Amino acid sequence: MAAGTDARGVLLISHGLAEHARRYRDFAAAMAAQGFAVYAHDHRGHGATRSPAQLQGRFAPDDGIGAVLADVAAVRHHAVSRHPGLPVVLFGHSMGGLVALNAAEAEPSLYDGLAVWNANFNPGLAGRFGQGWLAVERMLKGSDVPSPLVTRLSFGAWARTIQTRRTDLDWLSHDPAAVDRYIADPLCGFDVTVSLWIDLFRMSYAGARPDRLRRLPPDMPVNLVGGGEDPATENAKAMQWLDGRMKTAGLRNVTTTIYPGGRHETLHDTIRDQAIDDFSAWCVRVVDRGHRQSRV
Template identity: 50%
Template sequence: MTEQQLTIGSPHSQDYSYLAHGENGLPFQTAEHFTSPTGAAISLRHAVARGKPRAAIQINHGLAEHSARYIGFAKRLAAAGFHVYAHDHRGHGETTAPDAPRGMFSVRGGAAKVLADVAAVNTHIHRVHSDLPIVIFGHSMGGLITLSHILRHPETVDAAAIWNANFSAGAAGRLAQLILKAERMLLGSDVPSHILPKLTFRAWGRGIPNRRTDFDWLSRDPTEVDAYIADSHCGWDASVGMWLDVFDFVFYGARDGNFAKVRRDMPLHLVGGEKDPATDNGKAVAALVQRMQAMGFRNVTERIYPETRHESLNEINRDAITDDFIAWLNKIVEQSPRYPR
């Protein structure tokens, strides 16, 4: 695995020949850092498609985790002919920024900076693969970010997958915002929230019958749960400021008026778990599907997988779930005018 320094907009940013190497069997053949317009040093991983590339997939990970957790998913997608790009959001993993220690997106304007970083990664992928369709994927918080990106920049992707994301916060979400704003006044925005973890991660853990750990709400696979707990880049408490930014994403996606720019035939793939407490057992995912269909979206695929919890990609039936997704990808990318023929 190699490390490259790349600044978007620099003369070197037009030379991507180093991305062609790496047929070494590793799921992520390259790891690079480039400077986003926000000033963040973005850690970006790339899995090279095997055979003739069919499309490029841009992954947005969830809260309190990182892109390297998607290695297994990337390996499957690459084997099916898809380039895969996954970066660490600011405040997560190996991405660094002067204004974003772990657990914070930024001292101020965090949501906007996260989206600017996502747009920079998307621009990077377009430069490397100008001849391929681009599909953007997001899990959980990454799903919130993914939808926020396509609502603002629908022309930058051919399709989108929004998994395990909850845009149905409603009155409870507004109350959480008020609690967070009170915490910000009393404690500041750069300290972990004392209350939100109790209302989210910990409450979700307590809701799992016969739980073995507090993170059993993630998956029925104990090996995956243990790996998450052992990972120092996972499971930490987000700051007050980061939680407020997350709710900005939630409520932006909750407003129907923000969907005006998105073409109604864009392929959309929404996944939820029937036993996922973070999405009200998949009901929030179904509610988003219903909203989109009511707005005239006519190419929406919905999958609520029985018995599954929050992390579909780490569930005991993850292979079947990934098979379904690859079948959807193969179908929709062939409809794109940029599909290589």
């Protein structure tokens, strides 16, 4: 998906878990109106662009993380081939935030700015328990099946935080229509495989390691966003933790915004217009700061 012709910069979108790139159409249109060429692709195991042989809810049978990061780099190279010389901002929501930070750390010279929204890089001891349990499940059942326990401890637990919930997906957004669209979308809300859960935990722990964060240029603009009512990030505590982690690692240009009334899907919540306006202003500052580097 691409938008924008006479562009001032390129925006790459990395979507979240159990959803797809087309859900970012309104966001892409808003950013295109601000002069950005916007590209969003479906991650492996997600969306309508899966091959018949690609299992839904799985990155790859082997080295799924490497494959997904290579995809991000390939989309970036395609975008730059169509818009040479323009600065590139990489945006990721939730799982996409895990992908985006790991992608930027793998090839930091490819990106002029990085945005990580609603992603948890600090799963703590509960995450270590999850990794152990997933290792057992993989040994007993294989990698290409769902993990009922991890699903209950994640999606199920997040649903229970909304006391007066209408549906078990109200933790995504305050907007009932947005929640209903997600539920009605056949490409959303599918089961996640053991393999993909393992990859997610690995990206979560790896992405926030100090040695990995120090791969990023100290002056790289970073935009962090969290929702004060998002159970998936402990009500944005995980985003504040990442802010501190990045600054301790020497990153000097980190902007963190916590929307007190926001749930998990900022771009589909009732605060979306304000969030898009704020992000657009940040993006314009990134591309207008004249941060240009020649790239291969």
